[in-house]
Amino acid sequence: MIDAFSRIVRLGEGVSATGLLSETAMSRAIEALRICSTKINRQKVSSAKLVATEACRIASNGPAFIDRVREEIGLDIEILSREDEAKLAVCGCASLIDLECDHAMVFDIGGGSSELIWLDLARRQGYWRRSLADRMDAHTCISAWTSLPVGVVSMAEKFDGRNVTPESFEAMVASVTRLIEPFEAQHRMSEQIAKGRVHLLGTSGTVTTIAGILLGLPRYDRNRVDGCWLATPDVRAVTQGLLNRTFEQRVAEPCIGRERADLVLAGCAILEALLRMWPARRLRVADRGLREGILATLMAADGHFQDRNSGRRN
Numbered sequence: 001m002i003d004a005f006s007r008i009v010r011l012g013e014g015v016s017a018t019g020l021l022s023e024t025a026m027s028r029a030i031e032a033l034r035i036c037s038t039k040i041n042r043q044k045v046s047s048a049k050l051v052a053t054e055a056c057r058i059a060s061n062g063p064a065f066i067d068r069v070r071e072e073i074g075l076d077i078e079i080l081s082r083e084d085e086a087k088l089a090v091c092g093c094a095s096l097i098d099l100e101c102d103h104a105m106v107f108d109i110g111g112g113s114s115e116l117i118w119l120d121l122a123r124r125q126g127y128w129r130r131s132l133a134d135r136m137d138a139h140t141c142i143s144a145w146t147s148l149p150v151g152v153v154s155m156a157e158k159f160d161g162r163n164v165t166p167e168s169f170e171a172m173v174a175s176v177t178r179l180i181e182p183f184e185a186q187h188r189m190s191e192q193i194a195k196g197r198v199h200l201l202g203t204s205g206t207v208t209t210i211a212g213i214l215l216g217l218p219r220y221d222r223n224r225v226d227g228c229w230l231a232t233p234d235v236r237a238v239t240q241g242l243l244n245r246t247f248e249q250r251v252a253e254p255c256i257g258r259e260r261a262d263l264v265l266a267g268c269a270i271l272e273a274l275l276r277m278w279p280a281r282r283l284r285v286a287d288r289g290l291r292e293g294i295l296a297t298l299m300a301a302d303g304h305f306q307d308r309n310s311g312r313r314n
Contacts, residue, residue, distance in 0.1 A: 012055030054112030206267030212255030
């Protein structure tokens with residue numbers, strides 16, 4: 001890693017109510033994208049894939065925003081489909097899947113949507129979990145997937161993420177449960193989870209935040225969070241602790257801060273709904289996902305994972 005940049009812009013703020021990206025949200029995003037463009041130019045990037053997700057998918061002015069970014073900044077952004085977003089998320093964190101398991105549920109809790117991917121590891125071929133770029137082998141293992149039209153921003157707006165009570169938290173959990181019930185009814189993942197050789201793999205700010213709090217980090221440390229294992233009771237203990245805190249106390253938590261303080265319990269509610277529906281005993285945390293999946297596919301296209309002498313996969 002030679003350069004990086006991240007900023008919470010809440011592009012989807014208000015979209016669920018209006019169906020439009022607001023001017024304020026678009027301005028925040030464009031300001032952040034100008035910084036991205038500067039970094040891309042400074043590093044002389046020759047190959048890139050730039051994507052937008054749920055906010056631009058559902059907003060009627062999403063394509064117009066993409067055109068505006070292209071005209072004002074010169075960045076050519078693609079609106080990613082839900083299916084491609086789910087598959088790339090799997091590619092990005094494939095190396096963290098437990099080699100001894102038969103199945104894994106990969107989930108990505110986003111701002112406006114949440115992707116769920118059920119992997120049947122009996123279908124695996126070769127060494128796809130050792131190489132993030134082998135998309136075809138990774139796709140072979142995907143036996144079911146869905147994209148839920150709910151994320152931390154939309155949930156927090158609907159239920160007031162700043163002032164969460166036990167009652168409103170349960171209402172959030174119930175609303176997500178209703179969304180995932182048809183997915184479970186169709187594929188019956190809970191039957192496999194009951195056999196025990198299954199784990200959950202979360203790639204989102206929600207699970208990385210929970211991990212940081214559980215580890216007692218004085219500030220977020222990706223090296224300690226990425227790949228760590230969490231027991232389900234410990235996850236719930238963190239959620240309960242956050243429910244017992246005021247908004248300002250959540251702001252003071254080093255792994256949350258003011259930008260996420262009104263979103264974190266919305267994410268916890270989505271996660272709690274998943275844990276109730278699919279009660280796996282352990283959860284692995286991935287501070288990687290869509291971005292790394294994109295990077296890996298670009299590297300694969302450049303032949304990075306090919307043996308130079310034999311042409312075989314390294």
